[in-house]
Amino acid sequence: MADIIQLLPDNIANQIAAGEVIQRPASAVKELLENAVDAGATHIQLIVNDAGKALVQVIDNGKGMSETDARMSFERHATSKIKVIDDLFHIKTMGFRGEALASIAAVAQVELKTRRAEDELGTYIEIENSAVKKQEPCAAAIGTSISMKNVFFNVPARRNFLKSNPAETRHIVDEFIRVALSFPNIFFSLTSNGQQVFHLEAGTLKQRVTQILGNQYAAKLVNIKEETDYMNIYGFVGKPDTARKTRGEQYFFVNNRFIRSAYLNHAVMSAFDEMIAKDSFPMYVLFIDLDPSQIDINVHPTKQEIKFEDEKIIYAFVQAAVKHALAQFSIAPSLDFSLNAEIQQLDAVSKPFTSDKQESVAASSSLFKTFTQKNQAHFIEPTERSELKHWKDFFVNRDSSMTNGDAEKIQSTIDRQLSTDNLSNSKNKLAADALLLQLHNTYIIAPTQSGFLLVHQQLAHERILYERYSAAIHGKKMATQQSLFPVTVELGAQDAALLHDLIPDLQSLGYTVEPFGNNAFVIQGTPADVQQGNEKHAIELLVEQFKHFSSDIKFSKREKLVRCMARQQAIKAGQQLTQKEMTTLVEALFECTTANVTATGSPTYIEFKEDYLDRMFGR
Known part of the structure; x- marks a missing residue:
């Protein structure tokens, strides 16, 4: 009987891997933008057509690649970030798995132009379905321009699962915003179908937040900045009146990488406890910096979920930092136990409850005895003036405005x-x-x-x-x-x-x-x-x-x-x-x-x- 297990061809293996990494055009946007950041670019442009289905192009002014590197970048598990296993636990760059470009090339038609500063000519590569169609020298600006055209052209079933253009555009905008917030010192622009959606000049984090989320937040941001030997946290939370019914404007970044964490989100929510409605969500853009060895970012294909070595410390630190910032800016409710001077001068506070006064109160009301004599609290004597006696009157003629x-x-x-x-x-x-x-x-x-x-x-x-x-x-x-x-x-x-x-x-x-x-x-x-x-x-x-x-x-x-x-x-x-x-x-x-x-x-x-x-x- 013949053996039945055999190795998958490279192009099929790449398509299977692409299913994990490239789920929709927005996935490619994320990978390409992060690569541009890792290349040291200070000016990054994103161009999309037809919600990324027809074109996703990223142009950067980074360090570019040599001819060999340009060709190698499309191989699976080809990366410049890891040389020994120890490097995996000290990663500070965005992309490192070496699967992004290989996955994109497996499900789209890709064109790459790149040039280093020391090279006179750049390199042009055209790849389709993991196969190199063309590779030649070309004139190019310093940096890299990479275009992904006709995504899933060779996997029509996957293309049919894509949502409407507005829905896919929203996913692209989400990924763009996450990278742009992480690096306010870099210029970013987004152009969709020839119309510029974002033009974000390099600046401070606060400028970037208001550029993206809207000028209405400019006066409603509370600054957070706490530093310790173990970790640092900085960023902004919105004042309680900016809380919304949706969870949209909530961003957590660990070592400049956007993450999803219900655990850390709960830490922020608990800091806002009793300041916002139960069904509302506060706005926040928070950055945590800590030693890469304290976290494991390689637990999810898109690297949006990470594991902390000690979650409880992170939780307590985030909660305390947010609470401290809200209190510092006089937003959290505070109790003042020192009495006002005018109140202290009132008779009820300044004069003692003398024995004469006790006797006069005792004589005027039997209620006083029931709370001062032992074992009498349960016994309240009925009196002629008891309000309970005339309870029926409460329901009779209460509305004087209603005539008979x-x-x-x-x-x-x-x-x-x-x-x-x-x-x-x-x-x-x-x-x-x-x-x-x-x-x-x-x-x-x-x-x-x-x-x-x-x-x-x-x-x-x-x-x-x-x-x-x-x-x-x-x-x-x-x-x-x-x-x-x-x-x-x-x-x-x-x-x-x-x-x-x-x-x-x-x-x-x-x-x-x-x-x-x-x-x-x-x-x-x-x-x-x-x-x-x-x-x-x-x-x-x-x-x-x-x-x-x-x-x-x-x-x-x-x-x-x-x-x-x-x-x-x-x-x-x-x-x-x-x-x-x-x-x-x-x-x-x-x-x-x-x-x-x-x-x-x-x-x-x-x-x-x-x-x-x-x-x-x-x-």
Whole structure:
């Protein structure tokens, strides 16, 4: 019987390795940018076309490569960073595995131009499906230019798994931002389909953070800087009022390498404990520097997860550094145990509780005895002035503004409705001409033929809007009210890419939004039934909520957008409503196809039937 195990051909082995390293165009962006940084470049350009599917090009002014190095760089496990096993535990560069270029060459058509300062001519190499198609001398600037064209052209199944262009562009922007934040001393630019998205001049870390995340953070960053013999931590956290409902603007770097760590994220969250809402996430850009021998970065193909030798020390250090910075900038709540001088002069503080005063208190109230005499705390004597004696008065004539005539009118209305036939159809549950009541500016009490409904005004309105927007986005567009004075809104690059993707669907819902230069948009019109004057905040909140939903993959983009719009535009709990507004709301609710729950499954109302009420009172 013939042997069946054999070595894989190099090109197939490279394609399998590429599956780990190059999952999408953004993976190649990360590897190529890190290589440019390792080459000592001070000026790095990233150019992408068709969300990186057609082209990913990185141009740097680094030290370049010799002809031999240029050819060797595409071999698997070819690296300049490791010579002996000990080097693996002292890595300070970004790329070191020697798989990036080999993996890219296995799944794309690659062109490389490179030249060192001491060479008169550079080297041009063309590789396709791991095979060198052309290698020749060429004129080239000092540094390296590498182009990855038609990614996954030879693995069509992988290409079919790529997401839409806006989604892939967001992944590319994410990777670009992570590298650009790590090295604020390097110039970076990103051009997508001929339009420049980022132009980041070299500068300080604070300048880079505000360049990328937006100028709105300029005055809301708290500086963190702690140094010890074991490790250093520096960077910025946002003040509590910058906390968002999404986890987007959170960046951890260890030795300038972006990492994901739920453990360290928990350390930051615990430092913000009780300063932000439980479901909010603080913004932070934090850098940890420590001896490379204390960490293992070779535990994940993309090197985004690392292992610390002593996690507990790192956790405690991060938590303490953030807490210290927040307290230092008078953001964390602090307790002042020294009493104000004016308070100290008050009689209650300055004068002692003398025996005469004790006797006068004891004579005036038996309550004093129960707390001063032994074994008496449980015994409180009833007195004629006891407030408990007249508890029934609390429920009688409490609302002086309601006349006897009003009370009789409400009672007769309820009696009239309860005496009519009880209809099972939910649309006919409401009593005709019923007087609706609002409780705590949140709930609406609506009498029915057999009891009453307790309607939650915000959840009810969410259901109404959800059905209205669903019909609009899948059929007839909603009416748009053109703005007399169009409003401009500026977003971060990631949010701008997201809004670009939402514009066609927003148009169906009544919003007219048009791109206006780099990451800016003009709001030309809003839905006709939405009050004007708050368009900018509405769009910003919509994008924020959409990102909050985006982790749930079971919903389509349109479904997420409809849910966001319904939640955003619904009247809120705590808003006072007129009788007409309450009637319109409740009637519209029962015209919905599914009136009893919101799209997320929360009840819009609870029904209390007469027989249930009777049982509660033992009747």
